[in-house]
Amino acid sequence: MPFPISLLIRHAQIILPNGELAIADVLTSDRTIVEVAPEISTTASTTVIDAHGLTLLPGVIDPQVHFREPGLEHKEDLFTASCACAKGGVTSFLEMPNTRPLTVTQQALDDKLQRASQKCLVNYGFFIGATAEDLPDLLTANPTPGIKIFMGSMHGELLVDQDTALEAIFATGDRLIAVHAEDQARIYQRRKEFADIHDPAVHSQIQDNQAALLATQLALKLSKKYQRRLHILHMSTAEEADLLRQDKPSWVTAEVTPQHLLLNTSAYEKIGTRAQMNPPLRLPHDNEVLWQALRDGVIDFIATDHAPHTLEEKAQEYPKSPSGMPGVETSLPLMLTAAMQQRCTIASVANWMSTAVAKAYGILNKGAIAPGYDADLVLVDLNTYHPVRREDLLTKCGWSPFEGWNLTGWPVVTIVGGQIVYNKGQLYTEVRGQALKFTQSSS
């Protein structure tokens, strides 16, 4: 069952490349979609999936995750994380360099690629991390979607918070730079001011909207000065969305997380430090402005920033509690539930969670249901609702900020490279993804 060479997905509602919905059959052969048509006849060797009443989407490409391997495997590892991806309809991911050792050399990148080839049920790519020190592999490391800069919210070598070091990175080479934009000087100063407060809600005041805006303004300024391809990770504030609405060069893209769209500072009362992340949750007004920016194309796509920490770690008193929350298992149902509530369309969810990501990172042949595209697909059920339950989660950290939320659009079948990797609650753990290739951002 997990290794068919040909799959026929029959009578699914599909999103056509023009965004329209249609009932169609989709035939895959080996790793590729070969035919999309109203009625396709089977051959004996084809495995048929009856998708009547279900919706077929291009597999989710999650462009910002922290999967903790190597070095922090007590929180998550590439196997557990990729199982969670398969269950969540995420068929490809781009992972961040704050593992141990840091992914700042070709050697560390090769090690991650090697581990992923052995353990990952879905497709994978890894960012190379910038440091203030000029490291030789930053411009040549391959394959990678680009350079990750932590302008704030990081300690140790990965923090690049001095203007001269930042400018040197923007001035050299042409590969994509993805920024975590928070102003570290402002965070340091406000941390001192609020040092006596242990209510986690103060996190959103310390790392406030202004801290995010200052860093985004600086990244934008440098990107314009050097015409450098820039991606703004997890944009969180109304002010940044307004800035980009006024002034967004064609070579700049931005993303938002489901939690910055759907959660706000009221979450601290309900889930305490489990709501703590960087950049922090904001106000309901920010939620609304981010939604509008996403709908208007000011923000290009969705990432989860899946950042698992154990419940024990999260239970420590603020500010000892680490920032971050998991997301790959819930992102698609969260966004599809929003679509069913008329906040957006199903076609835009497919665009924001797959098509636009493939385009921005130059990932060829992914992000559409059309002949010639890779058979990375997810079949979802938009007819039933199920709550997010801790006991159902596959992420090693074992919790979700969305526990109890009643969602629709849960994956029924997930297909990676023409192979069924998840089917109605069952994982096929022998399936392996492939290393992603990037056509635009690698020099």
Ligand code: DOR
């Ligand atoms: O909240 C966060 N946690 N934001 C980040 O950017 C990093 C992440 C982590 O790795 O825990």
